Amino acid sequence: MGGIKEYVNGKVSANREQIEYHVAKILELIGEDTSREGLLDTPARVTRMYEEIFGGYSIDPREALGVTFDESHEELVIVKDIVYYSQCEHHMAPFFGKVHIGYVPSGHIAGLSKLARLVEAVSRRLQVQERITAQIADIMVEVLGPHGVMVVVEGEHLCMCSRGVKKPGSKTVTMATRGSFREDASARAEFLALIKE
Numbered sequence: 001m002g003g004i005k006e007y008v009n010g011k012v013s014a015n016r017e018q019i020e021y022h023v024a025k026i027l028e029l030i031g032e033d034t035s036r037e038g039l040l041d042t043p044a045r046v047t048r049m050y051e052e053i054f055g056g057y058s059i060d061p062r063e064a065l066g067v068t069f070d071e072s073h074e075e076l077v078i079v080k081d082i083v084y085y086s087q088c089e090h091h092m093a094p095f096f097g098k099v100h101i102g103y104v105p106s107g108h109i110a111g112l113s114k115l116a117r118l119v120e121a122v123s124r125r126l127q128v129q130e131r132i133t134a135q136i137a138d139i140m141v142e143v144l145g146p147h148g149v150m151v152v153v154e155g156e157h158l159c160m161c162s163r164g165v166k167k168p169g170s171k172t173v174t175m176a177t178r179g180s181f182r183e184d185a186s187a188r189a190e191f192l193a194l195i196k197e
């Protein structure tokens with residue numbers, strides 16, 4: 001993993017005026033009338049939306065996970081069905097679904113809400129689903145040093161639904177395993193069974 005820059009580079013708020021200007025330009029270039037009532041506030045609204053949907057750039061995911069406790073529990077912990085919304089980096093179209101995280105602690109446990117904060121920090125960016133999955137697993141390893149981590153991400157990609165290949169309802173499932181989950185097929189099977197319940 002690299003330095004803090006790799007994760008924290010949020011610029012939307014600092015560049016608000018420029019973003020508004022360029023959104024208005026795009027509206028013009030697609031043939032819209034930017035002076036009509038319904039579009040008057042659209043550049044500012046889109047910019048505010050960007051602050052939200054790209055808010056992950058302003059958060060270091062390692063800090064999001066930062067609150068940990070020393071605890072001797074060394075059995076599987078799962079937080080499942082964590083809803084996320086992200087934007088695909090190829091089309092800037094939304095993709096969204098659920099993240100399931102399982103880990104076997106080794107001396108440190110994470111505050112449960114912090115796992116959801118970690119998901120927010122890595123997903124509210126331009127992303128690909130595979131990278132969200134791997135980053136969550138790698139940051140869990142880095143911050144908690146667990147015996148093992150397994151992450152499953154389910155996603156529906158609007159760039160595959162409303163355009164292009166047009167296959168609404170298709171789901172992408174990605175998985176990352178680290179440590180004990182990589183070596184132990186029965187641990188993977190146990191995790192997969194528990195997230196299905």
Ligand SMILES: Nc1nc2c(ncn2[C@@H]2O[C@H](COP(=O)(O)OP(=O)(O)OP(=O)(O)O)[C@@H](O)[C@H]2O)c(=O)[nH]1
Binds near residue numbers: 159
């Ligand atoms: N692996 C992966 N691919 C993604 C993700 N999000 C979008 N894509 C894909 O990125 C690819 C970009 O392909 P291109 O051929 O460059 O773009 P395109 O011409 O718009 O492709 P189509 O979507 O097939 O129309 C598409 O196949 C998308 O489905 C993701 O999270 N992971």
Ligand SMILES: [Zn+2]
Binds near residue numbers: 091092
């Ligand atoms: Zn896409």
